[in-house]
Amino acid sequence: MTTPNTSPSVELDDTTRAELERAGxxxxxxxxxxxxxxxxxxxxxxxGLACCAIxxxxxxxxxxxxxxxxxxxxxxxxxxxxLMIVSGTVTKKMAPQVVRxxxxxxxxxxxxxxxxxxxxxxxxxxxxxxxKGIDRYIPVDVYLPGCPPRPEAVxxxxxxxxxxxxxxxxxxxxxxxxxxxxxxxxxxxxTDLEPPYNPDVWQPPANPNAPAEEEAExxxx
Amino acid sequence: xxxxAPNYELIQQDGLETSLLEVSMGPHHxxxxxxFRMDVKLDGETVVDLKPVFGYLHRNHxxxxxxxxxxxxxxxxxxxxxxxxxxxxxxxxxxxxxLIEIEIPERAEYLRVIMxxxxxxxxxxxxxxxxxxxxGALGTPLLYAFREREKILDLFEQASGAxxxxxxxxxxxxxxxxxEGWLERTREVVDRFPKFLDEYEKLLCENEIILSRTQGxxxxxxxxxxxxxxxxxxxxxxxxxxxxxKVDRYGIYDRFKFRVPFSEGxxxxxxxxxxxxxxxxxxxxxILKQALDGIEDGPIMGNAGKVFKPAKAESYGRxxxxxxxxxxxxxxxxxxxxxxxxxxxxxxINLTVLRDMCxxxxxxxxxxxxxxxxxxxxEVDR
Numbered sequence: 001m002t003t004p005n006t007s008p009s010v011e012l013d014d015t016t017r018a019e020l021e022r023a024g025x026x027x028x029x030x031x032x033x034x035x036x037x038x039x040x041x042x043x044x045x046x047x048g049l050a051c052c053a054i055x056x057x058x059x060x061x062x063x064x065x066x067x068x069x070x071x072x073x074x075x076x077x078x079x080x081x082x083l084m085i086v087s088g089t090v091t092k093k094m095a096p097q098v099v100r101x102x103x104x105x106x107x108x109x110x111x112x113x114x115x116x117x118x119x120x121x122x123x124x125x126x127x128x129x130x131x132k133g134i135d136r137y138i139p140v141d142v143y144l145p146g147c148p149p150r151p152e153a154v155x156x157x158x159x160x161x162x163x164x165x166x167x168x169x170x171x172x173x174x175x176x177x178x179x180x181x182x183x184x185x186x187x188x189x190x191t192d193l194e195p196p197y198n199p200d201v202w203q204p205p206a207n208p209n210a211p212a213e214e215e216a217e218x219x220x221x
Numbered sequence: 222x223x224x225x226a227p228n229y230e231l232i233q234q235d236g237l238e239t240s241l242l243e244v245s246m247g248p249h250h251x252x253x254x255x256x257f258r259m260d261v262k263l264d265g266e267t268v269v270d271l272k273p274v275f276g277y278l279h280r281n282h283x284x285x286x287x288x289x290x291x292x293x294x295x296x297x298x299x300x301x302x303x304x305x306x307x308x309x310x311x312x313x314x315x316x317x318x319x320l321i322e323i324e325i326p327e328r329a330e331y332l333r334v335i336m337x338x339x340x341x342x343x344x345x346x347x348x349x350x351x352x353x354x355x356x357g358a359l360g361t362p363l364l365y366a367f368r369e370r371e372k373i374l375d376l377f378e379q380a381s382g383a384x385x386x387x388x389x390x391x392x393x394x395x396x397x398x399x400x401e402g403w404l405e406r407t408r409e410v411v412d413r414f415p416k417f418l419d420e421y422e423k424l425l426c427e428n429e430i431i432l433s434r435t436q437g438x439x440x441x442x443x444x445x446x447x448x449x450x451x452x453x454x455x456x457x458x459x460x461x462x463x464x465x466x467k468v469d470r471y472g473i474y475d476r477f478k479f480r481v482p483f484s485e486g487x488x489x490x491x492x493x494x495x496x497x498x499x500x501x502x503x504x505x506x507x508i509l510k511q512a513l514d515g516i517e518d519g520p521i522m523g524n525a526g527k528v529f530k531p532a533k534a535e536s537y538g539r540x541x542x543x544x545x546x547x548x549x550x551x552x553x554x555x556x557x558x559x560x561x562x563x564x565x566x567x568x569x570i571n572l573t574v575l576r577d578m579c580x581x582x583x584x585x586x587x588x589x590x591x592x593x594x595x596x597x598x599x600e601v602d603r
Contacts, residue, residue, distance in 0.1 A: 048255055049256055051303035051385065054385065058371070061363070063367070091277060091280065123300070126285060127284060129281050
C-alpha cells in the first residue's frame, strides 16, 4: 500500500483547506470515511466455544463494556456479523461448523483467534481431538493469546483490529474486490479432519532442524 | 420442504395430514450454553422427541491426564467446568490425597472452604443470569450477575493470580497463601452480597413472566431424579435432601452450621431449580462468614512432594460442586502417572434426563429446561 489510509487528509494546500472548512466543507477520503465507520461498529458473532467465551461475555458486561468501542451488538446470526471471535478450543468435530459459519458471514469479515486453543491447540495440543489452530482453515486477523485472555485483552485485540481496518484500501482489498470469501469445509471422518489443513490459507512451517537437501541426498545414498 | 423428505413422517391429526418437523438446534446456537446440539422433533410447537448430541468440545482430558504426572493434571481440571475451577481442584486433590495419605494444615482447609463457597456464589449467580437471559430478559439480570461475579473474581485473582483458571489447590494444601488484607476484602464482599441478593430476588423471584414461564415446566420426578443419578441443586429441587457436604463432610464441613435448601413438593420444575440456587447462595454466605471467623494463621501446605509414586490403589474423591457431585476416580499403578483417570461430571449426568423433561413441552421451553440444568460443555464432553 502506497499511502496508509489512517490519515483523513488529502493533498490540499492549507489556504484552500481553511477556505473550505470556513464554508462548512470537509474534504476527506472515501477510504477513511468507510474504514472509520466500519472500525467503529464491528459487530461480533455470538459464538462461544469454550472457556474463553465466558471472558468474551465478561468483556461485554458493565465493567469492561465493549460498547465503548462500538462492538456491543453481538449478533447470533452469522449473516449479520462482521467479526468472528473464535473463543476457545476448536475440536475436530466442531471445526467444520466453524468454517461453515465463517463462510456464511458477509464481507467485510474479520476473525480474532481468542485464546491459546484457537491459536494453536493450547494445553490440549497433545491430544487426539483438538484442532491445532483455527488458522489452518480460515484466515485469522488478530491472534489473542492467553488461557483465557482477560477481558481487557479482548478489548485490546479489538483495538488492533480497528487499526487494521483503518489501513484497508477499498480499491485493492480482496474483501471488497473478490466478493464473499468462502473456504472449503473440511470433513470430519470420525477420527480426523480431511484435509488436515487448507493449503491456500496455511502452510506447515519449515522444519529448522531438517537436514539440508545435499545432506539428505548423501544420507540416502 | 416436501413431506417426502427423509426426516419427515406423515401423521394424522384431527383429520388433517401434518408432518413432524425436525430441527437441529446447535451446535452454534445462542441458547445452548456452548457447543451443544439438540435434535428436536416438533409437532407444531410441541416437542415430540429430543436427542442431545454432544462431543463438540471433547478435549480428551482423561487421556491427557494418563500421560502426565499427578500434579500436572491439576491445571487441566480447571478447564473442565470453567466456571468453578476451585471446586474442580478440590475434588481432584481429594482423590489424589487418598492415594498418598497426607495431613492438610488447618488454614488450608479453611481457605479451601472459603474458595469453594465463593465459587458456588460465582456459579449460581451467573447461572441465574444466563437462565433469565434464556427466558428473554436480555441484559439486565445477567449484567447484575456479572457485576457481582467480577468482585469475587478479583479475590481469586489476588489469591491465585488468575481470574478463571485458578490452579490454586495442591495435594496437601494450597499453592500459596492469600495476600495480606485478602480476608478483610473477602469479608467486605461477603457482607455486601446479601444486599445484592435481596435486590436480585426482588427483581426476579416474583416476576410474573418468570413465574408463568418456569412453573410447571420441565418437571422432574423424585423417582426419576434418583434413578438417573442426578445430583446437586437439580436433585434437591426434585425434593431429595442430599448434599455431599452433609453426607461426606469432606474437608472441615462438619464444623459449619448451614441448611440445605430443597424443594418440599414433588414437582421439580424449572422454578424449583431456580429457587434452590437462589437459596443456596444465602447458605454459602453463612458458611463463608463462619469460615472467615474461624480461620487462623498457620502453614498452608503439608509436606507433599511434587512428584510421587503412590502404591497400587484406587481412589475416588468427590465434592459437592455447584452443579452436583463432581468425582475423580484414580487408579494408581505404582508409577508417577495414573493408570486410569476418570471424571464423574455432574453436568453430563444431569443432562441425561433432558429428553424426559422436554417431551410434551413447547420448543421455547426446551431452551429454558436446558438452562435450568446448568451444564457447562467443558465438563459434559471433557
